[in-house]
Amino acid sequence: MANYRLSTLQNWMEQEGIELVVLEDTEGRRNASLRYVCGHPSDALFFFHSSGASLLVAWDLPLAELYGTADALVAYSEFQRSPVQAIVGVARRFGLARNARIELPSGMPLPLVESIRAEAPEFSFLCRYGGAETQLKELRSIKDAAELDIYREAAGITNSVINDLVQGFRDKRFSTELDAALFIEAEVRRAGAEGTGFETIVANPERSFGIHAFPSFSGAGLGLDGPTIIDFGVKLKGYTTDVTLTIIRGSLNPEQERMAALVEEAYAAAEAALAPGVPSTSVARRVDEVFEREGFSMPHSLGHAIGLEAHEQPVLRDRKELETTIRPGMVLAIEPGLYAPEPGGFRKENDYLVTERGIEKLTQSGFFRI
Amino acid sequence: MANYRLSTLQNWMEQEGIELVVLEDTEGRRNASLRYVCGHPSDALFFFHSSGASLLVAWDLPLAELYGTADALVAYSEFQRSPVQAIVGVARRFGLARNARIELPSGMPLPLVESIRAEAPEFSFLCRYGGAETQLKELRSIKDAAELDIYREAAGITNSVINDLVQGFRDKRFSTELDAALFIEAEVRRAGAEGTGFETIVANPERSFGIHAFPSFSGAGLGLDGPTIIDFGVKLKGYTTDVTLTIIRGSLNPEQERMAALVEEAYAAAEAALAPGVPSTSVARRVDEVFEREGFSMPHSLGHAIGLEAHEQPVLRDRKELETTIRPGMVLAIEPGLYAPEPGGFRKENDYLVTERGIEKLTQSGFFRI
Numbered sequence: 001m002a003n004y005r006l007s008t009l010q011n012w013m014e015q016e017g018i019e020l021v022v023l024e025d026t027e028g029r030r031n032a033s034l035r036y037v038c039g040h041p042s043d044a045l046f047f048f049h050s051s052g053a054s055l056l057v058a059w060d061l062p063l064a065e066l067y068g069t070a071d072a073l074v075a076y077s078e079f080q081r082s083p084v085q086a087i088v089g090v091a092r093r094f095g096l097a098r099n100a101r102i103e104l105p106s107g108m109p110l111p112l113v114e115s116i117r118a119e120a121p122e123f124s125f126l127c128r129y130g131g132a133e134t135q136l137k138e139l140r141s142i143k144d145a146a147e148l149d150i151y152r153e154a155a156g157i158t159n160s161v162i163n164d165l166v167q168g169f170r171d172k173r174f175s176t177e178l179d180a181a182l183f184i185e186a187e188v189r190r191a192g193a194e195g196t197g198f199e200t201i202v203a204n205p206e207r208s209f210g211i212h213a214f215p216s217f218s219g220a221g222l223g224l225d226g227p228t229i230i231d232f233g234v235k236l237k238g239y240t241t242d243v244t245l246t247i248i249r250g251s252l253n254p255e256q257e258r259m260a261a262l263v264e265e266a267y268a269a270a271e272a273a274l275a276p277g278v279p280s281t282s283v284a285r286r287v288d289e290v291f292e293r294e295g296f297s298m299p300h301s302l303g304h305a306i307g308l309e310a311h312e313q314p315v316l317r318d319r320k321e322l323e324t325t326i327r328p329g330m331v332l333a334i335e336p337g338l339y340a341p342e343p344g345g346f347r348k349e350n351d352y353l354v355t356e357r358g359i360e361k362l363t364q365s366g367f368f369r370i
Numbered sequence: 371m372a373n374y375r376l377s378t379l380q381n382w383m384e385q386e387g388i389e390l391v392v393l394e395d396t397e398g399r400r401n402a403s404l405r406y407v408c409g410h411p412s413d414a415l416f417f418f419h420s421s422g423a424s425l426l427v428a429w430d431l432p433l434a435e436l437y438g439t440a441d442a443l444v445a446y447s448e449f450q451r452s453p454v455q456a457i458v459g460v461a462r463r464f465g466l467a468r469n470a471r472i473e474l475p476s477g478m479p480l481p482l483v484e485s486i487r488a489e490a491p492e493f494s495f496l497c498r499y500g501g502a503e504t505q506l507k508e509l510r511s512i513k514d515a516a517e518l519d520i521y522r523e524a525a526g527i528t529n530s531v532i533n534d535l536v537q538g539f540r541d542k543r544f545s546t547e548l549d550a551a552l553f554i555e556a557e558v559r560r561a562g563a564e565g566t567g568f569e570t571i572v573a574n575p576e577r578s579f580g581i582h583a584f585p586s587f588s589g590a591g592l593g594l595d596g597p598t599i600i601d602f603g604v605k606l607k608g609y610t611t612d613v614t615l616t617i618i619r620g621s622l623n624p625e626q627e628r629m630a631a632l633v634e635e636a637y638a639a640a641e642a643a644l645a646p647g648v649p650s651t652s653v654a655r656r657v658d659e660v661f662e663r664e665g666f667s668m669p670h671s672l673g674h675a676i677g678l679e680a681h682e683q684p685v686l687r688d689r690k691e692l693e694t695t696i697r698p699g700m701v702l703a704i705e706p707g708l709y710a711p712e713p714g715g716f717r718k719e720n721d722y723l724v725t726e727r728g729i730e731k732l733t734q735s736g737f738f739r740i
Contacts, residue, residue: 027681059669106481108480110478110480110483111499127479127480128480178560182556189588217565299447341432
């Protein structure tokens with residue numbers, strides 16, 4: 001675990017006068033920043049004191065002993081597996097002064113924050129955007145050398161799965177969406193990855209109109225002509241890639257060809273615009289312009305950063321309040337797409353590393369005509 | 371969609387003087403109550419007005435047209451895919467009076483509630499435990515006839531997967547955890563289910579000490595003697611089952627035999643105690659007593675309700691504040707288990723329907739010696 005992550009947080013805490021930062025990862029409130037700072041994969045609370053001391057409260061103690069890197073480790077059962085008891089208990093254990101400022105996770109439900117405040121009125125609990133979690137998300141948006149090593153390895157596995165998948169379609173080895181989805185899952189795990197990074201989507205031409213097909217894959221056949229969308233990620237040591245293939249079987253009708261060509265054009269425009277130093281909004285705007293010119297609009301963002309979560313910051317959308325500068329060290333998924341019930345859906349998605357000089361394409365997905 | 375769900379909510383709103391109830395299901399804030407009241411599976415906001423009018427704001431419009439049952443349907447893009455804009459916009463569209471009481475989801479993060487309040491100070495936004503969502507969770511805890519039909523079908527599929535899985539182990543058809551996990555996924559989807567209800571766990575004797583093994587399944591082999599834990603669910607029309615098998619290969623050492631026997635004893639005690647009218651805590655206490663007598667303790671709850679989510683209310687634990695009366699119509703998963711790094715883990719889990727007269731065992735999982 002890179003120490004600069006916690007020392008950066010510690011410096012920030014000093015500036016802000018924060019005594020204790022609390023991170024929580026639990027069912028319904030997942031937060032990958034916990035794994036980012038202490039290695040433990042899930043179901044825990046992490047406490048970081050302004051002195052630099054850390055404490056992990058874990059649901060599964062043997063798992064935490066294997067993965068966690070905090071100074072101290074406590075079983076969640078010691079606090080009756082209650083976040084209120086754990087947070088208040090640890091704050092008192094650290095001997096915080098009256099009115100000490102304690103930063104709670106920004107995703108914490110309002111009634112839960114109220115319960116914590118009621119239980120320990122002697123402390124000043126903060127729950128806000130722009131606090132400790134924002135600092136950590138900012139840090140997570142620029143990958144370090146260890147993270148880039150993981151990404152190169154994950155991209156290698158991803159590319160090999162893409163190749164095998166396309167070959168499998170050419171060889172007619174998949175008769176249903178299920179076959180293709182399970183093939184991906186098996187290849188990914190056999191390659192030593194933790195698994196797929198999110199629920200794999202395999203949507204045949206009758207179902208590919210859905211942005212996220214529901215269910216994400218089914219027993220439906222793959223024999224129809226038209227576009228089949230396959231969206232998957234390889235999760236290695238916590239970090240996921242995110243790619244989308246559109247497998248095009250047979251010949252397309254003119255409307256489908258028009259959509260496919262537009263997505264390719266938009267993709268090329270995004271790739272050309274993506275560079276260190278440019279505003280994230282301008283990349284998204286270039287794509288919107290391509291689609292708008294032909295009377296189309298895309299129902300989702302152009303892209304997003306990837307990392308310990310499939311969707312991280314920055315998000316690539318043409319909205320002023322989401323604007324960020326594209327910076328070296330960012331790993332971004334670009335995924336223009338168009339969808340309609342009749343013609344089906346077309347999406348092309350790859351992952352890029354932003355470098356000092358430009359961009360480096362990590363994955364090799366796209367449209368594959370078979 | 372059963373209308374009593376919304377009419378019950380409407381009656382409650384009238385008593386509470388609530389003009390509008392808001393439900394949200396989005397990445398990071400999943401809420402199955404949305405699907406429960408309007409059929410749409412995910413990524414949407416649902417608004418229910420005291421007049422009985424409903425409105426669905428969906429990210430994927432074609433999907434919502436297929437599944438949603440609200441009176442009106444609006445694309446999320448009309449509100450820039452911002453929950454603040456959607457909630458405030460819909461409240462104004464309904465023409466709510468000044469100071470109208472609007473119930474927000476109880477899981478909404480505090481800073482988001484503050485943004486909504488700042489954007490529309492003319493309304494009175496509630497965000498609390500014990501509000502509309504509590505009513506819906508209460509309703510969801512008692513399954514209706516349509517839900518029980520689904521559960522009988524899902525249990526049938528689950529039992530057939532259990533049989534085939536055990537036979538596969540006997541026939542040495544699975545060489546790795548991955549093989550067994552993908553076998554489950556394939557059988558479940560081929561049977562017409564939406565998928566597995568949560569991430570399947572297959573943990574061989576070296577990994578079964580984890581309550582939730584990490585990763586949940588891997589390329590690790592299944593040839594070792596000892597307990598392998600397999601935990602999976604069949605998700606049919608949104609509803610999931612939840613069962614755990616412990617496959618015991620070879621002979622156990624005395625410590626393992628002792629743990630296995632204790633889990634069986636605890637399981638039998640829970641099954642004997644589970645009945646309509648009894649307090650949920652008393653069932654859990656019976657199991658705790660069995661384990662404590664021998665100096666063990668279980669690191670998780672005895673069980674929980676199942677439904678549109680894998681973990682629903684009530685939770686079966688011996689904690690006063692979680693106490694509920696076991697009632698007819700509840701579908702509960704009972705899952706005593708013991709874990710230690712050396713001996714490995716033993717867990718047995720099945721699903722039960724509580725009836726007027728007693729309980730009905732829906733699934734047939736358990737310990738299987740091979």
